[in-house]
Amino acid sequence: MNSLKNRILSLIILVLVSSCQTDESFVEVPDNAESTANLQSTLRAKLLELYGSLDALILPNSEEYTAIPNDPENEITQAKVTLGKLLFHETELGIAPKSDTGRRTYSCASCHHAKAGFQSGIKQGIGEGGWGFGLSGERRIPHPLYDTDSIDVQPIRTPTILNVAYQDVMLWNGQFGSSGENSGTEAQWTPGTPKEKNKLGFQGVETQAIAGLGVHRLSVSPDLIENGPYKNLFDEAFPNIAQENRYSLINAGLAIATFERTVLANEAPFQKFLKGDTNAMTDTELKGARLFFGKGQCYQCHSGPGLNGMDFHALGMNDLSGDIIGNVDEATAKGRGGFTKNPEDDYKFKTPTLYNLKDVAFLGHGGSFESVKEIIDYKNEAIPENNQVSTNQLDPLFVPLNLTEDEVASLTVFVEHSLYDGNLDRYVPDSTPMGTTCFPNADIRSLEDLDCN
Known part of the structure; x- marks a missing residue:
C-alpha cells in the first residue's frame, strides 16, 4: 500500500515540476547551430586569410583626412570639407536652369541625398525640372510645366557618392578621372563634352564634381561669391590661390569632391x-x-x-x-x-x-x-x-x-x-550661408513634402 502511495506521490511531483518549466525548455536546438563566438571567430579567420588584416x-x-584616399592635387582639409558640404546642398546654386520655373530649386543633393543612401530614391534621378520629394525621394516626378527635353535626367540610374573615396574613376562607365583605369583613354576626352574635364588632371571624384556642376545646371560665378556670404569660406578653403582665380566653378567642384570623399558609411x-x-x-x-x-x-x-x-x-x-x-x-x-x-x-x-x-x-x-x-x-x-x-x-x-x-x-x-549606416544625416548641414534650410530641393511640392513651409 505504501509502495503504491509513493508511486502516486512521485507522479504528482513530476507533473508539478514539468508544469512549472517554461516553453524555452522544449525548444529543440538544431544539430548545426553554432555559437556566436564561433561564428565571429571563423569570420575573422576568413577575412584574415583573404586580406591579411581586418x-x-x-x-x-x-575626420581622419590623412587616412582617407586623397587626390594629390586636391588635399582634403577641414575648410574645404566645410565649404563642399554646404555647396553640395545649396539650392541657390541652381541659377543656370533651362526654365525660370526651376531656378534655385535643385542642388547636387537632389539626386544624391542622405535619405536614399546618397542615391536619388527613384529609378531615374531628376535635378532641374523635378517636382516633389516624398519621404526619401520616391515621389519626385517631372514638373508639370516642363517639357521632357528640358528636364535634367540621365539615361542610367544615379550612382551613390557614398564611399567614393575608394574609386579612382567615376560613373558607371568610369568616364571621369585622368589616371588609374583611365590611363590611355585620352583620345576619348572629347573637346566640348564633360569628358574634356579629364584634361584638368584630377582623379575621378574631383573631375566628376567639376563636370557635374555644369552638366546639372549649377553655377558658381565670382560675383555670386565675392558679394555673398560664401566669400570667407572660399578664402579659408583656398588661401594659396590668387584671389582673382579663387572664386571659380573649378574650386567649387574641388571643395565638393573633398566633402564627398568624407561621406563614408x-x-x-x-x-x-x-x-x-x-x-x-x-x-x-x-x-x-x-x-x-x-x-x-x-x-x-x-x-x-x-x-x-x-x-x-x-x-x-x-x-x-x-x-x-x-x-x-x-x-x-x-x-x-x-x-x-x-x-x-x-x-x-x-x-x-x-x-x-x-x-x-x-x-x-x-x-x-x-x-x-x-x-x-x-x-x-x-x-x-x-x-x-x-x-x-x-x-x-x-x-x-x-x-x-x-x-x-x-x-x-x-x-x-x-552594411547599413543609419546615421547619414550627419552629412547634411542644418543650413547654408544663403539661408537654405530645406534639403535637397526647393520647389513648392518638395517644400510641402519636407514640411519646410
Missing part, C-alpha cells in the same frame, strides 16, 4: 564588428558575412573598405526601361565600351558599393531590380536578362552560385543590415 576593410572616421554594424564590437552583428548577419566572403564569392568583385571595385563587369543586366524620361542611347547601353570604344568593354559596368542599399528601391545600372534579395537571386541563378549581351560577353565570374534559400536569406540580411 584593417583592409575598415572605413576611417570622416563608417558607422555600419559590419564596420563596428571589424573594429572589435562583438555585439554589432546578429548570428544571421554573421552567417551572411561568411557567405559573402566564402561560398557567395561576392568579395571577388566587392572588396576593400568601400566593398566596391574598380573593375568593370558584364552581368547581362537590363538598361533603364518602362516609364522613363527620354531614351537610353547606345553609348550608355554599352557601359565601359561606350566610353573607351573598345568592343571588349561593351556592356561592362563599374562595381558599386554595397553599403546602404536597404533604402534603395531600384538596383543595377538600369534599376531593373527592386530589392537586395532580387539581385542576389539573379547572381545566384546567373541567367542574364539583357538579350543584347551575348554569352561570350558575359563576365567569367557570372556563374551559378548554388546558394540555398536559407543562404540567400542570410546573405540578404548581411547586405541590408550589416
Whole structure:
C-alpha cells in the first residue's frame, strides 16, 4: 500500500515540476547551430586569410583626412570639407536652369541625398525640372510645366557618392578621372563634352564634381561669391590661390569632391564588428558575412573598405526601361565600351558599393531590380536578362552560385543590415550661408513634402 502511495506521490511531483518549466525548455536546438563566438571567430579567420588584416576593410572616421584616399592635387582639409558640404546642398546654386520655373530649386543633393543612401530614391534621378520629394525621394516626378527635353535626367540610374573615396574613376562607365583605369583613354576626352574635364588632371571624384556642376545646371560665378556670404569660406578653403582665380566653378567642384570623399558609411554594424564590437552583428548577419566572403564569392568583385571595385563587369543586366524620361542611347547601353570604344568593354559596368542599399528601391545600372534579395537571386541563378549581351560577353565570374534559400536569406540580411549606416544625416548641414534650410530641393511640392513651409 505504501509502495503504491509513493508511486502516486512521485507522479504528482513530476507533473508539478514539468508544469512549472517554461516553453524555452522544449525548444529543440538544431544539430548545426553554432555559437556566436564561433561564428565571429571563423569570420575573422576568413577575412584574415583573404586580406591579411581586418584593417583592409575598415572605413576611417570622416575626420581622419590623412587616412582617407586623397587626390594629390586636391588635399582634403577641414575648410574645404566645410565649404563642399554646404555647396553640395545649396539650392541657390541652381541659377543656370533651362526654365525660370526651376531656378534655385535643385542642388547636387537632389539626386544624391542622405535619405536614399546618397542615391536619388527613384529609378531615374531628376535635378532641374523635378517636382516633389516624398519621404526619401520616391515621389519626385517631372514638373508639370516642363517639357521632357528640358528636364535634367540621365539615361542610367544615379550612382551613390557614398564611399567614393575608394574609386579612382567615376560613373558607371568610369568616364571621369585622368589616371588609374583611365590611363590611355585620352583620345576619348572629347573637346566640348564633360569628358574634356579629364584634361584638368584630377582623379575621378574631383573631375566628376567639376563636370557635374555644369552638366546639372549649377553655377558658381565670382560675383555670386565675392558679394555673398560664401566669400570667407572660399578664402579659408583656398588661401594659396590668387584671389582673382579663387572664386571659380573649378574650386567649387574641388571643395565638393573633398566633402564627398568624407561621406563614408563608417558607422555600419559590419564596420563596428571589424573594429572589435562583438555585439554589432546578429548570428544571421554573421552567417551572411561568411557567405559573402566564402561560398557567395561576392568579395571577388566587392572588396576593400568601400566593398566596391574598380573593375568593370558584364552581368547581362537590363538598361533603364518602362516609364522613363527620354531614351537610353547606345553609348550608355554599352557601359565601359561606350566610353573607351573598345568592343571588349561593351556592356561592362563599374562595381558599386554595397553599403546602404536597404533604402534603395531600384538596383543595377538600369534599376531593373527592386530589392537586395532580387539581385542576389539573379547572381545566384546567373541567367542574364539583357538579350543584347551575348554569352561570350558575359563576365567569367557570372556563374551559378548554388546558394540555398536559407543562404540567400542570410546573405540578404548581411547586405541590408550589416552594411547599413543609419546615421547619414550627419552629412547634411542644418543650413547654408544663403539661408537654405530645406534639403535637397526647393520647389513648392518638395517644400510641402519636407514640411519646410
